[in-house]
Amino acid sequence: MPQLPTTSMAPSTQLTPEQVCDLPMGNLLAQVNVTLDTTEINEPGFFGYVTIQGSGRATIYLPSQASDLVRDIATRFLITTHLGLPTHLFPDVLQATVIRDGEVQA
Template sequence: MSTVSETATAPSTLTPEQVCDLPMGELLARVSGNLDTIDTQAPKLAGFDWSGFFGYIVVRNSGVTIYTPADATDAARDVYIRYLITQHLGLPTDLFPDVFEVTVFVGPNLDQVQA
């Protein structure tokens, strides 16, 4: 999983419990968030090992976009989105499985990372 960032994260007024419990629409509104998917089966992505991938978040001045695999179940996507938002906000992640891992990409070569 990768978290992609263009700007610093502002301190959160949300708690980890709220991130896990708020209705998705309200949660996304609170973080100026949008959802999108990535088709990990697309021919242009062939050859990548997607076995541990569950999504990424792109942070811009206007808000965040959370990308999850297009073939993920609704339940899995919900957990992935909430985990990525928790990470984005810098909140403790102890409400999520310990197996989740994050890689953060920042800096002037961000376009290359996303390519």
């Protein structure tokens, strides 16, 4: 499965992976200062990406043709990854690539 291009997101709150998975989406997005948008990248295996503005506000871009379930899982996975939390609650097939200052992080 292709990896997800992402950028690093500084956590604005201390959440557990369980909270990221369980909080109502609106509450979660507000707590981590994230908005949602769409991208026309609709390739198989691509779930989305995150951009971080200078203010620390993040936008998660999800494929425009993704189902509601895929959008929910991808959003929660990307938030978990960017907060630096363990991703053990998600299927192992989900992967993220973190790009910081134009460089892929190990």
